Amino acid sequence: MLTIKHQKARSLYPTFDRKAPGAETSHYCPGCGHGTVHNLIAEAIDDLGIQDRVIFCSPVGCSVFAYYYFDVGNIQCAHGRAPAIASAIRRTRDDAVVISYQGDGDLAGIGMSQIVHAANRGENITVFFINNAIYGMTGGQMAPTTILSQKTVTTPHGRHADSEGFPIGVAEIINSLQAPVFIERVSLADAKKVMKARMAIRKALRNQVERKGFSLVEVLSPCPVNWKMTPVAARKWIEEALEPVFPVGNLRDLAKGPFDPADRKRPAKLSDRKILDILGASEEEIHTPTVELAEEQNVKIAGFGGQGVLSTGILLANCAIAEGLRTTWLPSYGAEMRGGTANASVNISAGPIGSPIVARPNALIAMNLPSLDAFEDTVKPGGRIYVNSSLVPRQVRRTDVRAFHVPVTDMANTIGAAQIANVILLTVYALDTGAITLETLRRVIPLSLKRKNLVDINMRAIDAGSEWYRQGQHGSPLQPPAPQKNGPSSADLPQR
Numbered sequence: 001m002l003t004i005k006h007q008k009a010r011s012l013y014p015t016f017d018r019k020a021p022g023a024e025t026s027h028y029c030p031g032c033g034h035g036t037v038h039n040l041i042a043e044a045i046d047d048l049g050i051q052d053r054v055i056f057c058s059p060v061g062c063s064v065f066a067y068y069y070f071d072v073g074n075i076q077c078a079h080g081r082a083p084a085i086a087s088a089i090r091r092t093r094d095d096a097v098v099i100s101y102q103g104d105g106d107l108a109g110i111g112m113s114q115i116v117h118a119a120n121r122g123e124n125i126t127v128f129f130i131n132n133a134i135y136g137m138t139g140g141q142m143a144p145t146t147i148l149s150q151k152t153v154t155t156p157h158g159r160h161a162d163s164e165g166f167p168i169g170v171a172e173i174i175n176s177l178q179a180p181v182f183i184e185r186v187s188l189a190d191a192k193k194v195m196k197a198r199m200a201i202r203k204a205l206r207n208q209v210e211r212k213g214f215s216l217v218e219v220l221s222p223c224p225v226n227w228k229m230t231p232v233a234a235r236k237w238i239e240e241a242l243e244p245v246f247p248v249g250n251l252r253d254l255a256k257g258p259f260d261p262a263d264r265k266r267p268a269k270l271s272d273r274k275i276l277d278i279l280g281a282s283e284e285e286i287h288t289p290t291v292e293l294a295e296e297q298n299v300k301i302a303g304f305g306g307q308g309v310l311s312t313g314i315l316l317a318n319c320a321i322a323e324g325l326r327t328t329w330l331p332s333y334g335a336e337m338r339g340g341t342a343n344a345s346v347n348i349s350a351g352p353i354g355s356p357i358v359a360r361p362n363a364l365i366a367m368n369l370p371s372l373d374a375f376e377d378t379v380k381p382g383g384r385i386y387v388n389s390s391l392v393p394r395q396v397r398r399t400d401v402r403a404f405h406v407p408v409t410d411m412a413n414t415i416g417a418a419q420i421a422n423v424i425l426l427t428v429y430a431l432d433t434g435a436i437t438l439e440t441l442r443r444v445i446p447l448s449l450k451r452k453n454l455v456d457i458n459m460r461a462i463d464a465g466s467e468w469y470r471q472g473q474h475g476s477p478l479q480p481p482a483p484q485k486n487g488p489s490s491a492d493l494p495q496r
């Protein structure tokens with residue numbers, strides 16, 4: 001006798017303990033298409049034998065908690081950014097099978113440029129685009145794919161082309177690009193169509209395993225709750241209302257066509273040797289630190305846009321590289337280029353660096369008062385704060401850090417250029433921490449400057465900073481932290 005055994009896909013957790021211990025149901029509403037698509041993807045992962053290679057990039061939207069369910073690698077991405085994150089994983093983990101799973105608000109609203117560029121680059125990733133013609137998670141607002149006359153909470157009289165534009169055909173937009181290899185629109189309207197969706201999902205994943213390139217499957221998927229229909233009526237509405245606007249079928253399958261994706265020219269990966277050649281450095285120079293770091297440096301450099309805080313960060317990071325250390329640089333831009341606030345995070349370490357983010361700096365370079373106000377409390381106890389006292393009319397309040405008040409803008413003006421104030425403060429930082437040497441700073445500055453006539457004045461900035469430090473004006477003494485009265489000390493406050 002033939003026995004057919006139905007069982008849950010292995011790539012889904014047996015119970016959804018991340019949702020609640022022992023939970024067996026998902027958080028999706030009855031009749032929601034997300035659950036169906038999850039099952040189809042999980043079965044394909046099982047059948048392709050790729051569970052331990054899959055990295056699932058979940059979006060913002062109803063499927064934000066996909067990591068509750070899929071027993072694979074998971075990353076929850078910022079709204080609309082899954083294709084960019086998937087691209088980064090693709091380029092750094094050769095064996096990964098990367099899935100970008102996105103709703104219509106996520107992919108075709110806030111993330112439209114992300115998906116277009118990832119597709120246009122032909123990233124070897126698989127995108128599952130769940131088109132339910134509405135913003136599900138946030139309660140049913142109009143989406144870019146909402147069809148004309150469809151009522152949503154933001155189009156209570158129905159979407160009108162004159163005021164809201166036309167529904168966007170994502171599969172068609174992606175099909176206007178040259179690079180993608182596979183584009184198909186499927187529907188969950190009935191069981192037969194679900195089987196077609198199953199085939200397309202498998203194909204899109206297999207393409208990636210076979211390194212064919214970018215694949216996208218758009219799924220017309222029910223959202224009964226926000227459509228205000230029963231699950232059965234919702235399936236019918238897909239067929240009667242959505243499919244005429246978004247015709248289902250394959251738009252492209254280059255693996256079958258005359259074009260052989262294997263012929264596509266892929267950018268050659270830069271070998272370590274090649275990178276060393278570009279930098280004009282030897283292997284020993286790169287890998288043997290020339291300074292001994294007393295501790296890993298987590299530096300925040302902050303000030304007005306135009307004060308050179310971002311370039312100071314790059315300069316510091318370049319010096320760290322020249323010292324044979326590892327480093328990261330992460331800029332944060334203010335609203336305006338000039339006059340707004342900006343900051344850069346720089347990590348320097350002899351070993352691997354886990355994240356470029358500096359939430360608790362052990363060194364803060366504050367070029368103006370808002371920067372000191374914003375970041376003083378985030379500095380680790382025992383850390384250091386270097387203040388541009390020309391523009392900061394107060395002292396550092398913390399008593400558990402070492403503070404340096406250096407009138408760098410005044411000193412820079414005396415030398416002849418306000419822009420070099422940051423280099424003076426960086427010099428004080430370098431002498432105080434020993435993280436980079438002044439020789440290296442002098443060597444790297446000319447390489448970083450586009451205008452070579454500024455080299456001399458930057459060297460004088462280093463001299464001025466050294467002189468200030470040598471004269472013994474180096475920092476208020478470190479004092480024990482003030483006893484806690486109620487709750488945590490200011491040093492324990494969360495990051496701003």
Ligand SMILES: Cc1ncc(C[n+]2csc(CCOP(=O)(O)OP(=O)(O)O)c2C)c(N)n1
Pocket residue numbers: 060061062063079102103104105106107110130132134135136137138143
């Ligand atoms: C930066 C940002 N903007 C807006 C939101 C609010 N928001 C959460 S989900 C969502 C849209 C979700 O719709 P969709 O992508 O269609 O997914 P669905 O929930 O229908 O599956 C929005 C606008 C947010 N969380 N973050």
Ligand code: SF4
Pocket residue numbers: 027028029030031032033034062132136137222223224225226
């Ligand atoms: S709101 Fe819609 S998309 Fe979200 S879980 Fe419910 S049915 Fe699914």
